[in-house]
Amino acid sequence: METLNAAELLAALGHESRLSIFRLLVEAGPEGLFPGAIGEKLGLPAPTLSFHLSHLTRVGLIRGQKESRFIRYSAEYATMDELIAFLTSNCCQGEACLPKTAACDTIAKRRNPGADVSGDTPAACCKPNE
Amino acid sequence: METLNAAELLAALGHESRLSIFRLLVEAGPEGLFPGAIGEKLGLPAPTLSFHLSHLTRVGLIRGQKESRFIRYSAEYATMDELIAFLTSNCCQGEACLPKTAACDTIAKRRNPGADVSGDTPAACCKPNE
DNA sequence: TCCATAATTCTATTATTATAGAAATATGGA
DNA sequence: TCCATATTTCTATAATAATAGAATTATGGA
Structure with missing residues (x-):
C-alpha cells in the first residue's frame, strides 16, 4: 500500500460519523446492515448518511450490494487489514511499540516459532516487515 | 478510546504530508528527527511543516522536545497502539478478518495458549475484546 | 396502476483545513 | 554584541469537505 492510498483510507475514517458507520459494519460482521438501520442508530439524515x-465505498473500506429495494453494506476487512499492516510496518527500530495491538508478538513468533508470546510484554516488532 | 478521539487521530493521519511525517518518525525510532531533516526529506516549506x-502533536501522535536550537520530534507509539486496538476491537463476528495484521492470531493464542498460531491462516479474532 | 418507502443525487450553503510568504522568536557561535 | 539559523506564529488566501432540504429513482405491495 502506498502512502497516498493509506492517507485516503485514514481520512475516510477520520470523521466521527464515518468512523461510527464503519465500526457498526465491522461489528455487524459479513451480514452487514442496511442504510436505514445505520441512519436510525446514528441519527443521521438520509442524504448525509448516503454521502x-x-x-467509504469509494475508498474501498465498505461495500454495498443491492437486495431488492435495499442496499446491504458490509465492511471490507481486507482493506482495513492492509491499512493496519501499512501503519505497523517498519516501526520503532526494535523497541516494543505496540503491546495492545499485539501484532508484534505474532510477527516475532513467526520469525522464531519457539518463542513464548503469550505474556503481556511483546517482543520487539516490525523490523524487516513487508 | 472513544470514537471522537479515534476519529481525531485518524484525521490527523489522513493527510499525505502528515502521514509521511509520522511514518518517518515511526521509522526513525525513539531518537526521532528534527524538523529540518523532515522538511528536507519531504520537500515541505517550514511553515507548512510546522503546521x-x-x-500531530496536538492529537498526541508525536511529541517534540527542545534541544538547544532544535526540536526533536518522535513518534508516540502508545497512541498508535491504542488507535489500532480500537480499530480491531469487536470486529468481524468470528470471521478471520485481519490475516496481514496478525493481531488476531495473538489474541486467539492468548485465549488458548496451546493453539498453533504460527501458520498463515489466522484464527477467528477479536470477539470479546476490550 | 398507484402508492409508500429506501436510498440516492442534486444543489446551495456553511464550515473547516491547507498553504506558504512575511514577520517574530530563540539559541549558539563569531 | 551581532549575526546566522532553526523554528514558530501571524496572516490572507485558496481549496476541500460536510450538511441537509428538495427532487429523483427504483422496487415491492395493494
Missing part, C-alpha cells in the same frame, strides 16, 4: 456511505 | 507537526 458518507459513498465516501 | 502539520503541531497538528
Whole structure:
C-alpha cells in the first residue's frame, strides 16, 4: 500500500460519523446492515448518511450490494487489514511499540516459532516487515 | 478510546504530508528527527511543516522536545497502539478478518495458549475484546 | 396502476483545513 | 554584541469537505 492510498483510507475514517458507520459494519460482521438501520442508530439524515456511505465505498473500506429495494453494506476487512499492516510496518527500530495491538508478538513468533508470546510484554516488532 | 478521539487521530493521519511525517518518525525510532531533516526529506516549506507537526502533536501522535536550537520530534507509539486496538476491537463476528495484521492470531493464542498460531491462516479474532 | 418507502443525487450553503510568504522568536557561535 | 539559523506564529488566501432540504429513482405491495 502506498502512502497516498493509506492517507485516503485514514481520512475516510477520520470523521466521527464515518468512523461510527464503519465500526457498526465491522461489528455487524459479513451480514452487514442496511442504510436505514445505520441512519436510525446514528441519527443521521438520509442524504448525509448516503454521502458518507459513498465516501467509504469509494475508498474501498465498505461495500454495498443491492437486495431488492435495499442496499446491504458490509465492511471490507481486507482493506482495513492492509491499512493496519501499512501503519505497523517498519516501526520503532526494535523497541516494543505496540503491546495492545499485539501484532508484534505474532510477527516475532513467526520469525522464531519457539518463542513464548503469550505474556503481556511483546517482543520487539516490525523490523524487516513487508 | 472513544470514537471522537479515534476519529481525531485518524484525521490527523489522513493527510499525505502528515502521514509521511509520522511514518518517518515511526521509522526513525525513539531518537526521532528534527524538523529540518523532515522538511528536507519531504520537500515541505517550514511553515507548512510546522503546521502539520503541531497538528500531530496536538492529537498526541508525536511529541517534540527542545534541544538547544532544535526540536526533536518522535513518534508516540502508545497512541498508535491504542488507535489500532480500537480499530480491531469487536470486529468481524468470528470471521478471520485481519490475516496481514496478525493481531488476531495473538489474541486467539492468548485465549488458548496451546493453539498453533504460527501458520498463515489466522484464527477467528477479536470477539470479546476490550 | 398507484402508492409508500429506501436510498440516492442534486444543489446551495456553511464550515473547516491547507498553504506558504512575511514577520517574530530563540539559541549558539563569531 | 551581532549575526546566522532553526523554528514558530501571524496572516490572507485558496481549496476541500460536510450538511441537509428538495427532487429523483427504483422496487415491492395493494
